[in-house]
């Protein structure tokens with residue numbers, strides 16, 4: 158069956174060849190979906206016939222959001238920690254261990270139900286692709302279990318055994334790195350596409366991060382790095398050197414870090430939900446964009462430092478607080494996320510691509526920032542199927 162979506166007031170294609178500017182914007186547009194793919198994009202007046210017709214009534218159509226950084230396999234929550242932090246305490250990496258204890262104690266069904274719930278929540282807000290990390294198990298069995306559960310929902314699974322040092326190894330971090338690069342990797346690699354490490358004081362230093370990423374790469378996992386979130390450090394340079402798909406957070410960057418990202422294929426993934434929820438200074442998106450780096454926006458959805466599944470929220474914050482234009486923020490939340498996952502079939506609305514589409518209850522994508530906190534989802538198609 159083919160579907161003609163017509164009378165689109167404003168269409169974001171993310172293909173400059175199809176329309177105006179970097180977003181490839183088209184007014185009075187139409188899209189034809191055939192099966193799970195986009196078959197045609199162009200002016201509504203020139204659209205070919207299709208089996209079915211959907212009238213967008215002048216509203217804006219975008220690629221579904223690509224959330225390239227999320228931690229969804231966990232149990233429990235950290236309301237008390239958030240409440241304390243908002244009452245004046247500083248965020249440290251150690252709070253992760255609270256979630257580790259709750260996650261280990263949960264059943265497979267409980268963890269799967271949580272992932273299902275968060276993905277449904279994200280979908281209602283227009284997210285059609287989600288990356289999902291392990292990292293709250295920190296034993297061989299619990300990390301492998303997290304990835305098995307995640308892999309049932311998304312192909313974008315990331316082995317993050319090196320989230321923090323497991324509590325059992327508090328006095329032997331080198332022993333934990335040996336486990337992460339050895340037996341745990343063996344158990345997790347079959348269920349993962351990516352390998353990640355939290356390169357930060359209180360988590361893993363540059364040498365440990367390098368060991369984790371190179372071991373993962375040897376097993377066919379492509380690196381991505383939690384880099385330079387809480388302090389300056391070696392994470393970004395390591396990500397670029399190892400050809401990581403993405404350096405995530407990028408909150409504390411030297412000029413050398415910015416230059417390295419701009420001169421590389423490594424995407425700078427900014428996670429404003431983390432700064433919002435820890436009341437910290439935001440990363441400087443303007444500096445990265447002006448240097449020529451590719452920027453992605455993601456939720457970093459996790460119970461400790463950014464418990465949001467809303468890409469629209471991240472777009473609004475990035476525009477208001479990180480000096481991104483609405484066009485740049487929407488690009489980063491769609492095409493940027495796709496690049497961070499090295500995907501060319503999502504994050505854009507182009508012939509041959511996957512028909513992942515978000516129709517807004519608004520005439521323009523700018524409303525995502527202009528109308529913060531307002532549920533603007535009118536309809537969502539995922540792989541050509543109406544999901545909402």
Ligand SMILES: [Zn+2]
Pocket residue numbers: 226228383457459
């Ligand atoms: Zn993260």
